[in-house]
Amino acid sequence: MHLFRLKNNNKDKKDKKDAGKPAGIPEGLWVKCPGCSEIIYKKELERNLEVCPKCNYHFRINSENRIKIIFDEGSFVRLFDDLKPTDILDFKDTKKYKDRLKEDYEKTGLSDAAVAGYGLIEKIEAASVIFDFNFMGGSMGRVVGEKITKTFEYAIEKKLPVIIFTSSGGARMQEGIFSLMQMARTIAVISEYEKTRLPYISVLTDPTTGGVSASFASIGDIMIAEPKALIGFAGPRVIEKTIHQNLPEGFQRAEYLLEHGMIDMIVERKDIKNTIKNLLNLLIND
């Protein structure tokens, strides 16, 4: 399921030598844009919400920066941060799952691949889950599923709209069947949440695939995607291997999904906050 993580890791490895990463912002002062290959001054990129000022390429951003972009300054309160993943299957592949968790914790400061909480979006209170691709490819295991479940339960209790920002390769294989179960779990809690008649907005960012795409992320009342975000069930490499042919240009990108009727709109990063505000104003019945 989460083939992306692998693909991206490989890319990362390769690109480290070239001093420039396609995802996230590297350490140096200058960044090469994967969209247009232009060299961009890192500060400028940050000022521009990590969107290439030359070609509008949307870099993947971490949960912290996403929160800064979406929520009114200082208003976001994290919830359920005490939830820590456990290695329930005692899983070991080329590395122990426990060690992977530890490494990614050290790398990101996060205990798992999503941050949950609530905050103000242009003064409208909303509950939210924000995925972080830097932690095990944003993959969904028990803790991520639990955070989504608890966030919707919190939103039911407090009568809040819910916005989820996904960036995930899919289910976390190291948690085996438990990760698969999160697909039904999250949909179950959303079914319950629907009784509140409050909006659930799903914002798909690059990439959203596998078990995340095939569960809660695809049943938002409103479906938004960032430009050129890769969104699909199977990863492109798996599909290529299956059908033995090259995939068409733009396949599984946000624009392709819009054209095929799978999402409501593509919104640039700089406009997402305002779009959400407008939607919430329209959809919430005071």
Place this chain on the structure above:
Amino acid sequence: MAAYLLDFEKPIGELENKIEELKTFNLSGIANVDEEIKNLETKRDKVINEIFKNLNSWQIAQLSRHPSRPYTLDYIDIITDNFIEMHGDRAFMDDRSVVGGFGFIKKDNAALKPQRVLIVGHQKGRTTKDKMQRNFGMSNPEGYRKAQRLFKLAEKYLIPIITLIDTPGAYPGLGAEERGQSEAIARSIYTLLNIKVPVISVIIGEGGSGGAIAFGAADKVFMLEYSIYSVISPEGCASILYKDVARTEEAANALKLTAKDLLNLKIIDGIIPEPLGGSHRNKFDAAANLKNTIIEAINDLKNKKPDIIRDERIKKWINIGRTS
């Protein structure tokens, strides 16, 4: 008799060949070898018992995909009367990797009230042509959408739903993506979770990832003894995580995908025993066990009010494998 033999089934196959030979001998009237046949059959059963006592996860995975294993239509044939298959998603096509229809569960005695059911299941093919038509049990969005349509019909007519799961996974194709594979799976889960009639799922063979959970969000989930249920296939896991397909056996073990594992982990509600040597050696006994479990589960659920059924199912799934 099973025509195809897995590696670990070969000792069984050899004995079976001998038994067959002797039987033809008997028929030809040259000599009476009843005694020998009986001895060999006892020996065969002993050998099967020995082999099946110590199956590892990978062997069980192989059994779950045994080419002679009964498929959804085999079970429908054996356990239902007057089954009528429905077709199509009313939007794009009829996905033949999913079969669905209404029928009565065959009665064990005439005094029993007839029990209506909707059965929806993945369907694999037996011959090459059939396999292609069934897309090896890998569904496109239309398969999940046909299912959703039927789930809603069953709800309208207050008919309990049985899903039979047997898929390597949802089809990873270009058209599938184009037509919303993710949405189709998510919506299938959503529809099952919210339907107001009993839903019983049985994994009869391969419970492959998203394609399986699409039909698996039920009140009661059972697994046949030698079926598997997993987030990824052992091969897929070996190649992605272990970066070595040769480590498939290890991956099968690590994933905890057998019925026993999943009952221990409280993911499923029960295991349906299979006949000696697996369901492919006696599909009628396998079907009888399946039928008994289904009837029992329906009886447990059918007197509940529609809203209660839905609410209890949602509650079960919100709390499945809960961490806190």
